[in-house]
Amino acid sequence: MxxxxxxxxxxxxxxxxxxxxxxxxxxxxxxxxxxxxxxxxxxxxxxxxxxxxxxxxxxxxxxxxxxxxxxxxxxxxxxxxxxxxxxxxxxxxxxxxxxxxxxxxxxxxxxxxxxxxxxxxxxxxxxxxxxxxxxxxxxxxxxxxxxxxxxxxxxxxxxxxxxxxxxxxQPEQSRALSPREVDAMTLLAMGYSRAQVAETLSISEHTLRVYIESARFKLGALNTTHAVARAMSRGLIVV
Amino acid sequence: MxxxxxxxxxxxxxxxxxxxxxxxxxxxxxxxxxxxxxxxxxxxxxxxxxxxxxxxxxxxxxxxxxxxxxxxxxxxxxxxxxxxxxxxxxxxxxxxxxxxxxxxxxxxxxxxxxxxxxxxxxxxxxxxxxxxxxxxxxxxxxxxxxxxxxxxxxxxxxxxxxxxxxxxxQPEQSRALSPREVDAMTLLAMGYSRAQVAETLSISEHTLRVYIESARFKLGALNTTHAVARAMSRGLIVV
DNA sequence: TTTCAACTCCCCAGAAACAGCGAGGGCGGA
DNA sequence: TCCGCCCTCGCTGTTTCTGGGGAGTTGAAA
Known part of the structure; x- marks a missing residue:
């Protein structure tokens, strides 16, 4: 060569x-x-x-x-x-x-x-x-x-x-997640249940749900698992 | 300079x-x-x-x-x-x-x-x-x-x-997933529900559940979302 | 100033996932 | 040959998640 x-x-x-x-x-x-x-x-x-x-x-x-x-x-x-x-x-x-x-x-x-x-x-x-x-x-x-x-x-x-x-x-460039949404996604990716996440973040489970839904919407995800997967693959959260 | x-x-x-x-x-x-x-x-x-x-x-x-x-x-x-x-x-x-x-x-x-x-x-x-x-x-x-x-x-x-x-x-090493388990994890990460995954793989939902549980066990995961997250972060599935 | 995004809280019903039990056939390595 | 892993299917009941409403505060940007 x-x-x-x-x-x-x-x-x-x-x-x-x-x-x-x-x-x-x-x-x-x-x-x-x-x-x-x-x-x-x-x-x-x-x-x-x-x-x-x-x-x-x-x-x-x-x-x-x-x-x-x-x-x-x-x-x-x-x-x-x-x-x-x-x-x-x-x-x-x-x-x-x-x-x-x-x-x-x-x-x-x-x-x-x-x-x-x-x-x-x-x-x-x-x-x-x-x-x-x-x-x-x-x-x-x-x-x-x-x-x-x-x-x-x-x-x-x-x-x-x-x-x-x-x-x-590139248009996959989803809007960035808010800090709370990042927290929620991160904890979910760590295996916490919604109840645990809510407790960890010191918020009601319902509020947490709003974040998850919001994140799901921003990421164009079909469900929570999908949202976590997308957040990970786009580098929005690190687990 | x-x-x-x-x-x-x-x-x-x-x-x-x-x-x-x-x-x-x-x-x-x-x-x-x-x-x-x-x-x-x-x-x-x-x-x-x-x-x-x-x-x-x-x-x-x-x-x-x-x-x-x-x-x-x-x-x-x-x-x-x-x-x-x-x-x-x-x-x-x-x-x-x-x-x-x-x-x-x-x-x-x-x-x-x-x-x-x-x-x-x-x-x-x-x-x-x-x-x-x-x-x-x-x-x-x-x-x-x-x-x-x-x-x-x-x-x-x-x-x-x-x-x-x-x-x-660095990612920790875990036992590799079987092909079916990889399929299951991948489809779940793509946002499919269990019913959809089972249909896509042409297996019963019960069988699918066994794969998910098996993968969860191998990955030391607490739930499905956790398992998908771990599979992704360890590079076992690409989504 | 107004608008908008983020953050917080509440109820309910239906859908989905989880957990634990069990069973049998096939294939490859020790 | 036997052991272990993989693939496949079944049942029952409990827990959790999802999706549909609505509502108030804050703070920063236009």
Whole structure:
């Protein structure tokens, strides 16, 4: 793998991008620049609705989406719990589903090595930036070691553009919760019953209910559990 | 402001840091390297519990914490909604509380210029990395323009260390959920009622209940909402 | 000044969730 | 082979949550 990558040029190209299709082209240019098999940016969205760009084959991408592989993909699960970029080797491949998934991926041309960077944006947005290649462990470690910083920056810029191009996903910008509503949601997420929450906050249970309903309304949630889930995924509460 | 900053050296120093106190020292070194007034890393916990390190005066930090300024600080509010690093000038200072807050900050030696980078980690973790200085707009723009990429990387490395030093905030490991349990938790988090979930999964509501109870047990949760919250914060389900 | 959002309190009835009991078939690892 | 986990289904009763009303205060923004 050649290491004559001009980081500044890449980032400027990314900055200048004005359309979604161009991002696709940049993944290809990056793949060639880094001399790796694949570069993928993958926005992981709520209901399994997904979006991204990259150099994986169409067959693999379609299969991934169709079979809802994001649910068993250890890369997603692992990155979701981490802040660090992560080498695929360090993930948990112990379950049968994981190994089967990996086998499938190999068949469809994904490299045996991978390096994925989790990226998080406002409102619980979550995405991955992945580099994948076919080589031995030592080569791969040298590569990731050398380029991890550049890749973090590139991932960051990719996500900027993705957020820019997908304003539709932003209107989820629900109105912020009031302090009391945050309190209520937080305590509910901690497992308190309504009675306990009311007591903890020193208010009547009915008042509490008003907060919950208000929060539910602001979050567009169907019930309390949904409201708590949304509040969490949008980073409005931390448990 | 001098621009002889050795980014690699900084990042290596950060990587080698093994204790919280050293991070404080690094903010001071960075301040000198960049020749700015202040460098601050600020972990914002929505519960109001906060933590960070930086070169602000002790008086200002104490005042900030004591008066719960994080609730009215436009830097926090603004960064929380953005992915991009942001110049303080571009934030919303229209409210009375904001302007009062800014006046206070100036009195306590915070610069009139600022540049803050939002950083997000697992479980809704949120932090800011801020550079602040006293100068005119043009000078500041030139500075941020030149260093924004470096600052993004530095911010990233700071957050790595912060997460590393706060293991109690890391998700605890719990037994993995079975596929059916994941399905159940996911659909519940999407706002479905038990009846709807059962129908969606094509199982009886009683069976569904067994999954929910099982998941609740595995997660050590007190009720369904709690179980969903824990499953989400541990990255077992993605909603 | 007026308006608006936030915070507080109250009643009631129906829907939903919880808790505890039990049972049987299948599949994979020790 | 046996043990344990996963998946599936059933019953009964209690507790909790939800949704529909209405009403008063405060404080900050327009």
């Amino acid at each position: 050649v290491n004559t990558v001009n980081l500044n040029q890449i980032l400027e190209d990314l900055d200048a991008t004005s359309a979604l299709e161009e991002l696709q082209g940049i993944t290809e240019a990056l793949r060639d620049a880094f001399s790796v098999d694949h570069i993928v940016y993958h926005w992981v969205d709520s209901a399994g609705d997904q979006y991204g760009c990259g150099t994986y084959s169409d067959e693999w991408r379609d299969r991934y989406l169709e079979l809802n592989y994001h649910r068993i993909d250890p890369v997603i699960a692992g990155c979701f719990q981490r802040f660090h970029p992560v080498d695929w080797k360090r993930l948990d491949w112990s379950s049968k589903a994981s190994r089967h998934f990996f086998g499938e991926a190999l068949k469809y041309g994904v490299g045996n090595q991978g390096f994925s960077i989790p990226i998080r944006g406002p409102n619980g947005q979550f995405a991955l930036f992945t580099v994948s290649h076919n080589c031995d462990d030592a080569t791969w470690e040298a590569f990731t070691e050398e380029h991890s910083r550049d890749l973090i920056l590139i991932a960051h810029y990719f996500n900027r553009k993705a957020l820019e191009f997908e304003p539709n996903r | 001098v621009n002889t900053v050795n980014l690699n050296q900084i990042l290596e120093d950060l990587d080698a840091t093994s204790a919280l106190e050293e991070l404080q020292g690094i903010t001071e070194a960075l301040r000198d390297a960049f020749s700015v007034d202040h460098i601050v890393y600020h972990w914002v916990d929505s519960a109001g519990d906060q933590y960070g390190c930086g070169t602000y005066s002790d008086e200002w930090r104490d005042r900030y914490l004591e008066l719960n300024y994080h609730r009215i600080d436009p830097v926090i509010a603004g960064c929380f909604q953005r992915f991009h690093p942001v110049d303080w000038k571009r934030l919303d200072w229209s409210s009375k509380a904001s302007r009062h807050f800014f006046g206070e900050a100036l009195k306590y030696g915070v610069g009139n210029q600022g540049f803050s980078i939002p950083i997000r980690g697992p479980n809704g973790q949120f932090a800011l990395f801020t550079v602040s200085h006293n100068c005119d707009d043009a000078t500041w723009e030139a500075f941020t323009e030149e260093h924004s990429r470096d600052l993004i990387l530095i911010a990233h490395y700071f957050n790595r260390k912060a997460l590393e030093f706060e293991p109690n905030r």
